[in-house]
Amino acid sequence: MKYLCLVYSNEQLLHSLPESPKDAECQAYAGQVAQSGRMLAAEALQGVATATTVRMRAGQVLLSDGPFAETKEQLAGFYLIEARDLNEALHLAAGIPAARVGCVEVRPVRQLVV
Amino acid sequence: MPMLQPATVLTRHIEQLYQQHSRQVLATLIRLLGDFDRAEDALQEAFSAALVQWPLTGVPASPVPWLISTGRFKAIDKLRQQQRFVSDGETVLAQIASDEADDSFVLQMDQQQWPDDYLRLVFTCCHPALSMEAQLALTLREVCGLTTEQIARAFLQTPSTIAQRIVRAKQKIKAAAIPYQVPPPQQLAPRLQAVHKVIYLLFNEGYSMPGNQSVSDDGMLQADLAQQAIDLAKQLLALHFDTESCGLLALLLLQHARRQARFTAHGELILLPEQQRQLWDQVLISEGIRHVETALASGRIGPYAIQAAIAAVHSESTDSASTDWPQIHALYQLLHRLEPTPVVALNQLVAFSMCHGPAAALLQLPPLLADENLAQYHLLFAVAADFHRQLGQNSEALIFYRQALLLATNPADQQFLQQRLLELSAP
Numbered sequence: 001m002k003y004l005c006l007v008y009s010n011e012q013l014l015h016s017l018p019e020s021p022k023d024a025e026c027q028a029y030a031g032q033v034a035q036s037g038r039m040l041a042a043e044a045l046q047g048v049a050t051a052t053t054v055r056m057r058a059g060q061v062l063l064s065d066g067p068f069a070e071t072k073e074q075l076a077g078f079y080l081i082e083a084r085d086l087n088e089a090l091h092l093a094a095g096i097p098a099a100r101v102g103c104v105e106v107r108p109v110r111q112l113v114v
Numbered sequence: 115m116p117m118l119q120p121a122t123v124l125t126r127h128i129e130q131l132y133q134q135h136s137r138q139v140l141a142t143l144i145r146l147l148g149d150f151d152r153a154e155d156a157l158q159e160a161f162s163a164a165l166v167q168w169p170l171t172g173v174p175a176s177p178v179p180w181l182i183s184t185g186r187f188k189a190i191d192k193l194r195q196q197q198r199f200v201s202d203g204e205t206v207l208a209q210i211a212s213d214e215a216d217d218s219f220v221l222q223m224d225q226q227q228w229p230d231d232y233l234r235l236v237f238t239c240c241h242p243a244l245s246m247e248a249q250l251a252l253t254l255r256e257v258c259g260l261t262t263e264q265i266a267r268a269f270l271q272t273p274s275t276i277a278q279r280i281v282r283a284k285q286k287i288k289a290a291a292i293p294y295q296v297p298p299p300q301q302l303a304p305r306l307q308a309v310h311k312v313i314y315l316l317f318n319e320g321y322s323m324p325g326n327q328s329v330s331d332d333g334m335l336q337a338d339l340a341q342q343a344i345d346l347a348k349q350l351l352a353l354h355f356d357t358e359s360c361g362l363l364a365l366l367l368l369q370h371a372r373r374q375a376r377f378t379a380h381g382e383l384i385l386l387p388e389q390q391r392q393l394w395d396q397v398l399i400s401e402g403i404r405h406v407e408t409a410l411a412s413g414r415i416g417p418y419a420i421q422a423a424i425a426a427v428h429s430e431s432t433d434s435a436s437t438d439w440p441q442i443h444a445l446y447q448l449l450h451r452l453e454p455t456p457v458v459a460l461n462q463l464v465a466f467s468m469c470h471g472p473a474a475a476l477l478q479l480p481p482l483l484a485d486e487n488l489a490q491y492h493l494l495f496a497v498a499a500d501f502h503r504q505l506g507q508n509s510e511a512l513i514f515y516r517q518a519l520l521l522a523t524n525p526a527d528q529q530f531l532q533q534r535l536l537e538l539s540a541p
Contacts, residue, residue: 001291085293086243087301108290 002040002109003089005079009102011047014076021097026077029097033081038092044077073102080109121169128164131177136161137259139181141231145294146182147189147210150256150284155192160185179225186210229353233296236350240309241292248283249312250319255280258342268319268339309350310362310418317343317366321373340370360409361419367402368425371395382533383526387434399429420449439468456488464497472501492521496531508538 014020026044033039048067055062067074076098083089086106093104136157143153160181174180193207239252254260254268262280266273286292297305320339347363375393376384406426409419424445431437446462460482467475479498488494499514512535519531 085291087293087295087297090243091301106290110289 005093006105007077007098008073019100040080042079048074141235156185156189159188240312242308251279252283357412358416364402364405364422371398383530456485472504492518
């Protein structure tokens with residue numbers, strides 16, 4: 001099963017709390033997951049100030065500055081993992097250092113029906 | 115040679131088997147078939163087959179393996195028929211029918227897994243990835259075998275709401291791949307806590323209603339949630355010893371022992387000090403105390419065992435005055451160290467007042483009144499009112515009782531508070 005682990009946190013606080021993870025720790029955990037053979041992809045993201053939202057409406061591209069929704073917590077990064085089941089996925093998600101200051105939404109990947 | 119039995123005796127025998135073993139059959143079928151709905155269909159098919167075949171062939175020597183095996187074959191048959199219409203039918207069929215060739219051998223080996231199958235079912239229904247509402251409904255449906263209608267009645271919801279809750283929970287189990295397994299040792303403690311919580315909530319759901327409501331207005335049998343919770347706690351403990359499972363069962367038994375004394379004939383709540391203790395069920399009390407002792411002797415003591423010990427102290431006293439309040443206060447102190455919640459602190463203060471009087475207790479009340487977690491908790495204000503009432507400070511007591519009444523949601527609680535208000539307002 002593939003799961004996408006979406007890491008959310010309040011951007012203002014992500015790097016400024018006592019328990020905030022340093023980049024080196026995040027890098028190390030990603031390396032650990034990769035070594036276990038369960039990692040498909042993982043990246044940290046630039047802040048939402050750099051986001052651009054794209055919509056197609058009536059054949060026209062509509063662009064707007066910022067993320068599509070104003071929320072208290074923003075998407076800060078993601079892991080795409082391969083896990084045996086939800087328990088294994090949750091275990092991996094709990095180890096993501098940013099989970100200490102934000103939260104991780106774990107979503108099973110849907111197979112497209114074609 | 116199987117014994118042939120008259121039809122009515124046989125039907126009753128099959129009904130009994132259903133009551134005692136259908137959850138076991140279901141639990142194993144879910145593992146073998148890898149799907150809740152498929153297993154439920156197979157369970158019904160297996161019992162239907164028994165009703166048709168056993169009058170002719172007699173009851174098999176081992177009826178439970180027969181039911182599991184028959185259910186599995188029926189499911190495989192059905193999948194074969196549907197294979198062409200179901201996208202993943204072929205794969206599923208290959209998985210579940212692979213060991214068909216030597217079915218009796220497989221089932222024999224399987225019997226060793228039965229207790230684990232039941233636990234797998236419990237842990238899956240009480241998986242923290244499901245909402246608490248879904249966990250409660252799913253546990254009652256799958257583990258306790260209640261109908262959707264019975265569950266709806268117990269939670270004062272419509273059957274369609276409950277049915278939808280169960281369907282969604284099963285969809286999540288499937289789509290998110292919640293595994294059908296007993297958690298590995300390193301994850302067992304938190305997962306057991308989740309199961310305990312479900313059992314305790316079920317019990318409270320049943321316990322907060324006045325008793326003797328086993329038959330509702332339209333004559334339908336009402337599920338006794340408190341009893342279901344006790345049965346579940348017993349099963350859990352029998353399959354896997356754990357101090358807190360033991361403490362939880364003890365707590366439920368000791369609370370349940372008081373059920374006849376907790377409400378008046380009109381459904382009004384009677385508090386512990388005013389309960390007629392001769393109505394307490396001594397059989398349940400001694401059973402409960404036995405489990406408290408086992409839990410305490412096991413060394414690693416947890417919140418349920420401590421609460422059970424508190425209930426045991428009450429059970430051993432003939433009235434409120436002769437209760438060993440210093441011991442109860444010490445137990446609450448211990449509980450507060452493990453669970454530093456304001457509700458525990460409030461209970462500790464009540465025990466303190468029983469040891470040192472309401473005036474001394476009132477001095478410790480301000481921090482609790484300032485705690486925003488308790489701001490909506492009617493019992494805090496009822497306790498404050500009661501301290502003032504005992505000291506003859508009626509006007510202060512009235513203010514707090516009114517505050518408590520504003521916050522109380524349970525009709526029995528409201529009635530009790532109104533009664534107190536009446537008594538104090540009387541000239």
